[in-house]
Amino acid sequence: MQQHIDSSNEKQFQYIFSIIRGKGEPFYTSDGIAMFPSLIHLTDPLEAMDIFAERYNNDEIECPLKYNSYIAADDLQDIIKGLQLDADAFWLLIMFCFDYAYSICLTGFTYNDSEKETIEKFIALMHSNDSSNMKLSLKTEKGNMDICNKFIISNLLKWIKQGYEQSKNTENNRLSKKEFQTMLDNRFNEKTESNSKMIWLFASLLKYFFELNPQFDGKHKRGINKNFLISKLIYYTHISTNDNFKFDTETLKGFLKQYKGTKIDTHSSIYQDF
Numbered sequence: 001m002q003q004h005i006d007s008s009n010e011k012q013f014q015y016i017f018s019i020i021r022g023k024g025e026p027f028y029t030s031d032g033i034a035m036f037p038s039l040i041h042l043t044d045p046l047e048a049m050d051i052f053a054e055r056y057n058n059d060e061i062e063c064p065l066k067y068n069s070y071i072a073a074d075d076l077q078d079i080i081k082g083l084q085l086d087a088d089a090f091w092l093l094i095m096f097c098f099d100y101a102y103s104i105c106l107t108g109f110t111y112n113d114s115e116k117e118t119i120e121k122f123i124a125l126m127h128s129n130d131s132s133n134m135k136l137s138l139k140t141e142k143g144n145m146d147i148c149n150k151f152i153i154s155n156l157l158k159w160i161k162q163g164y165e166q167s168k169n170t171e172n173n174r175l176s177k178k179e180f181q182t183m184l185d186n187r188f189n190e191k192t193e194s195n196s197k198m199i200w201l202f203a204s205l206l207k208y209f210f211e212l213n214p215q216f217d218g219k220h221k222r223g224i225n226k227n228f229l230i231s232k233l234i235y236y237t238h239i240s241t242n243d244n245f246k247f248d249t250e251t252l253k254g255f256l257k258q259y260k261g262t263k264i265d266t267h268s269s270i271y272q273d274f
Helices: 009-021 045-057 067-072 076-081 085-103 116-125 150-168 177-187 195-212 225-238 250-258
Strands: 109-111 138-142 143-147 188-190
Touching: 009 085, 009 195, 045 085, 045 138, 067 076, 067 188, 076 085, 076 225, 085 195, 116 150, 143 150, 143 250, 195 225, 195 250
Parallel strands: none
Antiparallel strands: 109 188, 138 143
């Protein structure tokens, strides 16, 4: 395989584009960007492929498995040939799935509410009448305080709302460059998922590819099992060093069962998603 890859090369990127596109018709943003109904929620799929190609060409992908070792692994190649997969296109799919899963599970982040969103959520707690039960808890370095008087709480909410409305209508609420950067920094929260979730996500992405491409089922060929291929890849990519992944699918089945229906709210640190 060529060391340099190009995202415009349809043959190289055919499998990556398959899972990015997903199943169904795309819809378009007001900017004309196609959004695909896929398991991978990318805000700009074409840009994501460009990013991956650049990272691959610059050897920035953290996967320990290298192309020469992949091609030399007979147990992998026997299944790949049996499934009639293009070995080079599938190699790039493996690298993309690894990089995407890594960028979510090990270097990902979550969004915090902005100051505006937090204040608006707080104001939204105000009831139209004062008959409801209320409690406000405050914790600072000086101590804790609970306010249970609904009239006090109601007045506090009203004052906050008045101040917020007034600040929106003044010209003095523009942030300095330093204040703006601080606000941005506070919006992102670094988050690391467990290694178990990375195993599950990586496997789920590859399973999704096979669901989208049922022609690679290998059902009529003895010993050819796509789940066994996925299990082996978890071991070969060192996502797990448990050699049980290399010899059967039982361990993989356990992870898929454990995390079935799981939703990860962490965002990729590399590929812009939603």
